[in-house]
Amino acid sequence: xxxxxxxxxxxxxxxxxAPYLFIFPNALLLLVFVxxxxxxxxxxxxxxxxxxxxxxxxxxxxNYEAILTDQVFIKSLxxxxxxxxxxxxxxxxxxxxxxxxxxxxxxxxxxxxxxYFFPTVTSMVVISLVFRFLFAPDLGxxxxxxxxxxxxxxxxxLGDPHWAMRIVILVSAWKGIGYCMxxxxxxxxxxxxxxxxxxxxxGASNRQMLRLITLPLLxxxxxxxxxxxxxDAFKVFDQVYVMxxxxxxxxxxxxxxxxxxxxxxxxxxxxxxxxxLVLFAIILILTLLQYRGFKVGxxx
Amino acid sequence: MFNxxxxxxxxxxxAVLALTACTTTKKTTDNPAGATTTPTESEVTIRYGWFGNPxxxxxxxxxxxAFMKLNPKIxxxxxxxxxxxxxxxxMTAVNSKxxxxxxxxxxxxxxxxxxxxxxxxxKPLMPAGYLDDFDPALLTYAAPxxxxxxxxxxxxxxxxxxxxDIFAKAGVTAPTTPETAWTWDxxxxxxxxxxxxGGAKYCYGIYNGAPQGRLINLxxxxxxxxxxxxxxxxxxxxxxxxxxxxxxxxxxxKYIAPNSWTTxxxxxxxxxxxxxxMFHGGNxxxxxxxxxxxxxxGVTFIPRxxxxxxxxxxxVYSITKDSKHPKEAWKLVEFMSNAENMxxxxxxxxxxxxxxxxxxxxxYGIYTPHMSLIAVAxxxxxxxxxDEFQVPGWSKVDTxxxxxxxxxxxxxxxxxxxxxxxxxxxxxxx
Numbered sequence: 001x002x003x004x005x006x007x008x009x010x011x012x013x014x015x016x017x018a019p020y021l022f023i024f025p026n027a028l029l030l031l032v033f034v035x036x037x038x039x040x041x042x043x044x045x046x047x048x049x050x051x052x053x054x055x056x057x058x059x060x061x062x063n064y065e066a067i068l069t070d071q072v073f074i075k076s077l078x079x080x081x082x083x084x085x086x087x088x089x090x091x092x093x094x095x096x097x098x099x100x101x102x103x104x105x106x107x108x109x110x111x112x113x114x115x116y117f118f119p120t121v122t123s124m125v126v127i128s129l130v131f132r133f134l135f136a137p138d139l140g141x142x143x144x145x146x147x148x149x150x151x152x153x154x155x156x157x158l159g160d161p162h163w164a165m166r167i168v169i170l171v172s173a174w175k176g177i178g179y180c181m182x183x184x185x186x187x188x189x190x191x192x193x194x195x196x197x198x199x200x201x202x203g204a205s206n207r208q209m210l211r212l213i214t215l216p217l218l219x220x221x222x223x224x225x226x227x228x229x230x231x232d233a234f235k236v237f238d239q240v241y242v243m244x245x246x247x248x249x250x251x252x253x254x255x256x257x258x259x260x261x262x263x264x265x266x267x268x269x270x271x272x273x274x275x276x277l278v279l280f281a282i283i284l285i286l287t288l289l290q291y292r293g294f295k296v297g298x299x300x
Numbered sequence: 301m302f303n304x305x306x307x308x309x310x311x312x313x314x315a316v317l318a319l320t321a322c323t324t325t326k327k328t329t330d331n332p333a334g335a336t337t338t339p340t341e342s343e344v345t346i347r348y349g350w351f352g353n354p355x356x357x358x359x360x361x362x363x364x365x366a367f368m369k370l371n372p373k374i375x376x377x378x379x380x381x382x383x384x385x386x387x388x389x390x391m392t393a394v395n396s397k398x399x400x401x402x403x404x405x406x407x408x409x410x411x412x413x414x415x416x417x418x419x420x421x422x423k424p425l426m427p428a429g430y431l432d433d434f435d436p437a438l439l440t441y442a443a444p445x446x447x448x449x450x451x452x453x454x455x456x457x458x459x460x461x462x463x464x465d466i467f468a469k470a471g472v473t474a475p476t477t478p479e480t481a482w483t484w485d486x487x488x489x490x491x492x493x494x495x496x497x498g499g500a501k502y503c504y505g506i507y508n509g510a511p512q513g514r515l516i517n518l519x520x521x522x523x524x525x526x527x528x529x530x531x532x533x534x535x536x537x538x539x540x541x542x543x544x545x546x547x548x549x550x551x552x553x554k555y556i557a558p559n560s561w562t563t564x565x566x567x568x569x570x571x572x573x574x575x576x577x578m579f580h581g582g583n584x585x586x587x588x589x590x591x592x593x594x595x596x597x598g599v600t601f602i603p604r605x606x607x608x609x610x611x612x613x614x615x616v617y618s619i620t621k622d623s624k625h626p627k628e629a630w631k632l633v634e635f636m637s638n639a640e641n642m643x644x645x646x647x648x649x650x651x652x653x654x655x656x657x658x659x660x661x662x663x664y665g666i667y668t669p670h671m672s673l674i675a676v677a678x679x680x681x682x683x684x685x686x687d688e689f690q691v692p693g694w695s696k697v698d699t700x701x702x703x704x705x706x707x708x709x710x711x712x713x714x715x716x717x718x719x720x721x722x723x724x725x726x727x728x729x730x
Contacts, residue, residue, distance in 0.1 A: 050416060051391050052391060052394055052395070052412075052417070052418045053416055053417055053418070054394075054395050132564055135564070136564060136566075137557070137559055137564070137565075138501065138557075138570065138573075138575050139569070139570075139575070156557075156558050156559035156562070157564075158559075158562065158563070158564040159558065159559025159564055159565060160558075160559070161710075243563070243564070244563050244564070245563045246703065247562055247563055247703060247706060248559070248561075248562045248706045249703065249704065249706050249707045249710070250703060261699065264388045264391065265695070265699040266695070266696050266699055267695060267696075
């Protein structure tokens with residue numbers, strides 16, 4: 001007789017109940033806080049819903065039509081793509097470089113790793129507020145320092161449509177480098193030392209080892225970091241909300257900021273839900289494409 | 301490893317937790333809005349949702365404590381809801397029927413809550429003639445179509461606040477009567493002086509809040525954001541375009557900061573730092589300025605074209621429709637808006653009282669000279685601004701204009717007006 005579980009239960013049901021009971025609390029939390037909200041958002045996306053009146057009217061696909069013809073939504077999509085293409089390569093490259101440097105022995109290596117990881121555990125809201133002060137046009141330290149160095153006609157940074165998104169990307173990348181570093185470090189430490197030893201014996205240079213050993217063997221880690229970074233980039237909200245609120249003139253309006261705006265400022269909960277589902281679909285497709293792309297590369 | 305005793309123990313724990321979650325600690329009874337049932341003799345607890353700064357909070361709590369002393373059977377739970385995100389929290393609370401009984405709201409929120417059916421019509425609760433002492437213009441905010449969704453708490457009036465030192469250095473004297481208020485052309489000449497010899501980087505800090513304040517000069521020329529009758533955009537009318545050109549001229553002349561109307565632009569901070577010589581503020585600016593630069597500021601009228609104008613508005617007390625104790629909630633509102641408490645509030649917060657009987661009778665102490673001018677400016681408040689609030693879809697227009705006014709700086713005024721009008725019409729004519 002298999003171990004575990006009461007003979008009484010097994011006689012009644014033929015099932016071992018203990019494993020299910022142990023996963024039940026977490027499954028309940030997943031159902032209540034993830035699955036049910038997604039289902040509810042799906043329903044809301046087909047309704048014109050007033051949050052104050054707490055009533056919805058079925059409108060079919062009109063919410064989707066409204067957002068897909070809304071220039072602000074289109075702008076938020078292009079901004080989010082721009083943000084992603086700006087942030088992800090930057091944070092991955094910087095994270096990898098730092099990981100490679102800190103995978104060797106350097107004095108106070110542990111402390112330096114902690115310093116790089118510190119922004120990761122700091123609240124994005126706090127970081128955004130600090131950077132907002134740093135980049136204040138006339139009174140911020142960036143402008144006053146550049147002015148002291150002789151620069152003139154400085155931009156207004158977060159008030160300048162050409163600079164606002166770049167600064168948001170910079171802030172996000174600064175926070176994200178530590179996380180990528182930790183993941184790449186874990187990947188690097190998973191590469192067996194004897195592979196490098198064998199390469200050294202064969203006369204390979206450091207550059208060759210990096211190109212022909214490290215990067216290929218880091219592929220699974222790189223895929224993971226890429227997927228996580230892209231998902232994270234598409235969900236950007238905190239720094240935009242604190243620093244620019246999507247401005248100036250929609251220059252930093254991103255999809256999640258658009259969802260927030262539609263729900264709480266335009267009182268269009270149905271359109272907000274539709275936009276959220278569009279975001280979900282985009283992230284799902286991108287993740288699958290990335291996964292397939294890497295798989296094809298591996299097979300080759 | 302897992303025996304019967306273990307599984308029974310886990311099942312019992314889950315059952316206990318489930319039963320605990322199902323019990324209620326309070327007995328709730330249905331008390332429909334406007335019901336004439338009398339309260340029971342047992343203590344009633346109502347919640348008062350409030351927002352504001354620490355100085356205002358002290359006064360507000362004092363009033364609540366005084367109310368509870370006079371009404372020992374009514375307990376008031378004072379809830380300070382942070383200003384940031386107040387509206388979002390309020391909406392979700394209303395949706396989940398967990399909103400406080402009494403709310404302090406900006407006047408437009410009071411109207412919006414009422415229009416969406418989430419605030420109680422207070423007329424059935426108030427005694428006859430209760431509103432007679434209130435300024436009728438202020439009642440328009442939260443009292444559409446014969447209903448009253450909010451009792452005015454205070455009246456804020458917008459004026460120009462200027463730096464006395466910069467003005468003295470440039471040899472500029474601020475006008476003291478509405479008839480002698482600068483025209484916009486005169487103001488730009490003043491701006492040249494203030495920037496050349498006064499030492500200010502920018503002459504004028506343009507209002508950074510609601511779109512009607514940002515485009516205040518529209519209402520001087522006969523323009524407006526929305527045509528009240530047609531409920532369509534009025535920005536492309538000749539009068540509105542004339543007003544928009546004035547704002548463009550201020551920007552092109554570098555009299556206002558290039559990042560005006562952006563989230564990162566802190567108008568009051570720029571003024572206290574001496575970067576800006578004067579800004580579009582109001583009575584609400586006086587207390588913070590007195591703390592930051594005591595005695596170094598003055599007030600004057602918004603430039604005229606041909607007359608000066610001001611935007612008036614303030615806060616209201618509302619009662620949510622899901623309140624279980626509307627009569628007790630009304631008692632609190634009535635107490636806080638009586639003449640004695642309104643005087644206290646107006647003194648503490650440097651605001652104009654909405655009661656006609658109190659006009660000119662509040663002692664503002666060191667702020668008295670400024671408040672005398674502000675009281676005159678209040679007479680030039682545009683009623684058109686109040687009417688626009690009641691255009692359907694105004695909340696969308698408000699949101700969209702807060703985002704797009706900054707684009708006026710980057711294109712011709714007519715082009716901006718035409719582009720924005722498309723979105724305004726979509727919002728007001730769904």
